[in-house]
Each structure stands twice: as structure tokens, then as C-alpha cells.
Amino acid sequence: MTDGSMSSKPGPGGLADTLGMSADEMRRLGYRVVDMVVEHLAQRGNEPAIQTGDFTELMGELGGPVPENPGNADAALDLLVKVALANQQHGDHPRFMARVPGPSSFAAILGDWLGTGYNTIASSWIGASGPTTVELVVIDWLRQLLGLPSGTEGILMSGGAMASFTALSLARTTYGNGAAYISDQTHYTVKRNLLQLGFAEEHIRVLPTDDAFRMPIPALAAAVTKDRASGLRPVVAVASAGTVNTGAVDDLEAISRTCKQHDMWFHIDGAYGAPAAISSKGRQRMAGLDKADSLSLDPHKWLFQPYEVGVTLVTRPGSLEKAYAMSAEYLTDVEAKDKVNFRSRSLELTRRSRALKMWLSLRVYGAARMRQAIEQGMALAEKAEALLRQYPDVWEIVSPAQLGIVCFAARGAGDKEHAARAAELAKSGYAAVGTTLLRGRTVFRMCMINPLTKEEDIRGTLARLAG
Numbered sequence: 001m002t003d004g005s006m007s008s009k010p011g012p013g014g015l016a017d018t019l020g021m022s023a024d025e026m027r028r029l030g031y032r033v034v035d036m037v038v039e040h041l042a043q044r045g046n047e048p049a050i051q052t053g054d055f056t057e058l059m060g061e062l063g064g065p066v067p068e069n070p071g072n073a074d075a076a077l078d079l080l081v082k083v084a085l086a087n088q089q090h091g092d093h094p095r096f097m098a099r100v101p102g103p104s105s106f107a108a109i110l111g112d113w114l115g116t117g118y119n120t121i122a123s124s125w126i127g128a129s130g131p132t133t134v135e136l137v138v139i140d141w142l143r144q145l146l147g148l149p150s151g152t153e154g155i156l157m158s159g160g161a162m163a164s165f166t167a168l169s170l171a172r173t174t175y176g177n178g179a180a181y182i183s184d185q186t187h188y189t190v191k192r193n194l195l196q197l198g199f200a201e202e203h204i205r206v207l208p209t210d211d212a213f214r215m216p217i218p219a220l221a222a223a224v225t226k227d228r229a230s231g232l233r234p235v236v237a238v239a240s241a242g243t244v245n246t247g248a249v250d251d252l253e254a255i256s257r258t259c260k261q262h263d264m265w266f267h268i269d270g271a272y273g274a275p276a277a278i279s280s281k282g283r284q285r286m287a288g289l290d291k292a293d294s295l296s297l298d299p300h301k302w303l304f305q306p307y308e309v310g311v312t313l314v315t316r317p318g319s320l321e322k323a324y325a326m327s328a329e330y331l332t333d334v335e336a337k338d339k340v341n342f343r344s345r346s347l348e349l350t351r352r353s354r355a356l357k358m359w360l361s362l363r364v365y366g367a368a369r370m371r372q373a374i375e376q377g378m379a380l381a382e383k384a385e386a387l388l389r390q391y392p393d394v395w396e397i398v399s400p401a402q403l404g405i406v407c408f409a410a411r412g413a414g415d416k417e418h419a420a421r422a423a424e425l426a427k428s429g430y431a432a433v434g435t436t437l438l439r440g441r442t443v444f445r446m447c448m449i450n451p452l453t454k455e456e457d458i459r460g461t462l463a464r465l466a467g
């Protein structure tokens with residue numbers, strides 16, 4: 001059948017779809033979806049960078065009574081694409097520079113589709129020996145690319161928030177409860193994780209950053225010493241390898257020394273910036289990355305993967321299993337005691353394989369291509385800073401280009417004006433530039449990690465932002 005309605009005829013191979021679609025129809029619709037996605041990707045620069053719909057109109061088109069009977073599949077696909085998927089941020093658009101873009105690559109998309117098509121459950125060795133091996137390979141490839149010690153273990157999670165939750169829970173299981181040290185630029189999800197792990201709000205030390213938005217080392221040492229003297233156990237310090245606001249990298253070596261001296265867990269939140277360490281320029285900025293007890297990073301940000309994939313890497317072998325090993329009567333058949341069962345490395349039991357896309361994209365493009373694309377992002381942010389500096393009476397640099405991010409302000413414009421200009425630009429569809437709050441001031445923030453973004457995109461965006 002090719003009219004988009006359902007058929008219960010199996011395909012020539014016998015079995016087809018669980019709920020009765022024929023193999024021919026599966027193929028036809030599948031090819032349509034591929035065409036729709038490739039068409040969308042090819043048209044990216046021509047579509048709005050972000051589009052937010054009207055709730056009532058969206059409900060009118062997408063809601064309605066529960067569909068009781070089969071419907072036309074082509075019409076349903078069209079509706080999803082034209083209405084639902086059109087009204088979202090397109091993080092892979094060349095002029096999407098707000099928050100953190102999501103410049104995912106096609107080989108990675110294909111890897112994700114395969115895992116969904118095969119309905120992989122990457123929880124146990126016996127139930128997923130192939131995908132488990134792929135995940136172990138990906139973890140070791142990342143370890144090598146980032147220069148972490150051999151023996152580093154890990155797991156792929158949904159994103160940076162869950163990756164750091166998993167890592168920080170190890171600090172808690174290793175040292176118990178006590179004090180945690182973060183900075184005023186640490187990503188909010190870290191504090192939320194610490195609170196959910198049972199750290200008392202009054203024992204989470206939020207240290208004000210220095211002029212370069214980095215954790216102040218003397219203040220950290222003083223806070224740890226003071227807590228210890230008062231009988232409170234210093235448990236964990238969290239450094240940022242690329243803060244989301246400015247791309248600042250904390251002094252990882254110095255924080256590591258403080259943690260060693262006081263027998264504390266050292267976590268690095270590299271969700272945004274750590275992928276840059278696969279390039280030599282990025283690595284130079286991150287001396288000490290290899291000293292972490294745990295590191296979280298987000299391939300769905302700067303390693304060109306579609307959502308969702310974050311990574312927890314742990315340099316203390318056995319800690320993940322020590323905290324998360326689980327079994328159940330009905331699961332012993334798929335347990336292999338001498339192998340990795342990923343259900344025993346985090347809170348997730350049922351979990352998709354997030355490694356397939358990472359593996360496929362590294363195989364298809366190679367690490368060198370990713371490295372080059374990352375360096376291009378860093379260079380583009382430097383170019384943007386240089387363009388801003390050409391007009392000192394129009395723009396003020398608030399934080400220089402770091403790891404693909406530059407923050408700046410329009411001279412003479414206040415908080416509301418910045419927010420209004422960013423909103424207007426987004427509404428125009430041309431580009432999306434974010435605002436953020438730095439030292440109590442609303443400023444523009446551009447994050448340029450999409451290798452499709454060109455200098456002319458930056459020029460066009462700045463011209464429109466200038467008002």
C-alpha cells in the first residue's frame with residue numbers, strides 16, 4: 001500500500017511491523033523520513049534559527065481526541081514536521097549562537113536511528129554484548145583523546161546534568177556527607193545534584209570567582225581549611241572546564257592539589273568545554289584535566305552528536321560498580337559477573353545505546369575532522385571578538401573569546417535593552433544570540449561551535465544586534 005494508510009500484510013520476508021505495517025510501507029515511510037531530515041538539514045540556513053509557536057494554535061493542530069482508528073501516516077508525518085518540529089530551536093542552524101548550539105552530524109544521527117531500529121537495550125553483557133563492547137570502545141577512545149589515565153572507566157548518560165550526578169554520587173559514597181565547593185560560575189545543575197545527593201545547602205560553598213570568572217584558589221584553600229577546623233568533612237570540589245557563561249576554565253592543577261592535600265574527591269564539569277581538549281589548543285587551556293577523579297562532558301554539545309549523550313568518566317576503577325551494582329531475581333540470566341553490565345554503573349536500568357552514534361561518527365569522520373571543527377569554533381569566536389573590538393564606541397567586551405564563547409555589551413544599553421534586542425533578533429528568524437547575567441549585568445553571549453557558521457554570519461548578526 002502506498003496511500004499512507006495501514007496494512008496488516010507482512011512483507012516478503014514474513015514478519016514485518018509489530019502493529020501490522022507492511023514491509024513495503026515501512027520502507028516507503030522510512031525513506032520519506034530520511035528525505036525530510038536531509039531536506040531540513042540542507043535548508044538550515046534558510047529557516048528560522050528558532051521559532052516559538054502559539055500554544056492554542058499548536059494544540060489546535062496537534063491535539064484533539066485520542067485517535068482510536070488508523071490514520072494516514074503521510075499526513076501525520078507532515079503535521080509533525082510542519083507544525084511540531086518547525087516550532088523549536090534549531091541548535092544546528094549556522095546562526096544559532098544562543099545558549100549551547102547542538103551542531104549534530106549526520107553519521108551520528110544514523111547511529112542513533114540504528115539503535116532505535118534494533119531497539120537496543122544496553123543494560124547487561126548477555127543482553128547487549130555487542131553494544132556494550134561499542135560503549136567500552138567509545139569510553140576508551142574518549143579517554144585517549146582527552147589524555148586521561150589508562151584504567152579510566154565510564155558510562156554514557158543522557159547529558160551533562162545526569163553525567164555529573166553520577167560522578168558526584170561517587171564522592172558521596174566514597175567520603176560520606178560534608179562540604180562541597182563550587183564557584184558562582186559553576187553550572188546550576190551541579191548544585192541541584194549536590195542538594196539531591198543530600199548535601200546541605202549551608203554546606204555548599206559557592207566561591208565568588210576572580211576577574212576572569214575562575215574559581216579563586218586561595219579562597220578555596222581557606223574555605224576547606226576552615227571547614228576542616230570546624231569539624232566538617234570537605235568532600236568534593238567541582239571545577240569547570242569551560243563554564244557555560246564565558247567558557248572560562250578553572251585552574252585544574254591547583255584545585256587538584258587542594259583535593260589531594262585534603263583527601264577530597266575532585267570532579268571536573270567539562271560538559272561544555274572538555275570536548276575541546278581533543279584539540280591541542282583546547283588541551284593547552286586544560287592542564288590538569290587528567291588529575292580529575294571524575295569528569296563529565298557532553299558529546300551532544302561539542303562532539304557533534306544529536307541529543308542525548310553525556311559521559312561520566314571516572315579515574316578510580318571500580319567506583320561506579322561499587323556504588324551502582326544491582327541485580328534482581330529475573331535479571332540473573334543476563335548477568336555476566338566477569339563483564340561490564342552497564343545497568344550497574346548508574347541509576348538507569350533500561351537504557352538505550354548512546355555509544356552507537358559516537359562510535360559511528362568517529363569511524364566515519366575520524367577524530368582529526370572533529371578536532372579541526374572544534375578549532376574552527378574557537379577561531380571564529382576570536383574573529384567575533386576582533387570584529388567587536390573594531391567598534392569600541394558601539395561594543396564593550398565583557399569576557400573575551402574563550403572556547404568558542406564571547407560575551408559583550410552594547411554601549412549605553414541597559415539590561416532590558418539587551419534582552420529586547422536578543423528577543424527581536426530571534427523573532428526575526430535570522431539568528432539566535434543569547435543573553436546572560438555577568439556580575440549582575442545582562443550582556444550578550446555568543447557561542448560559536450557550529451562548523452557551518454561563517455564570518456559573514458557573525459557580521460550579519462552583529463549588524464542586526466547593533467540596533
Ligand SMILES: Cc1ncc(COP(=O)(O)O)c(C=O)c1O
Nearest residue numbers: 159160161162187189244271272
Ligand atoms: C558547564 C555545563 N554543565 C552542565 C550542563 C548540563 O548539561 P545537560 O544540559 O546536557 O544536562 C551544561 C549545559 O549547558 C553545561 O554547560
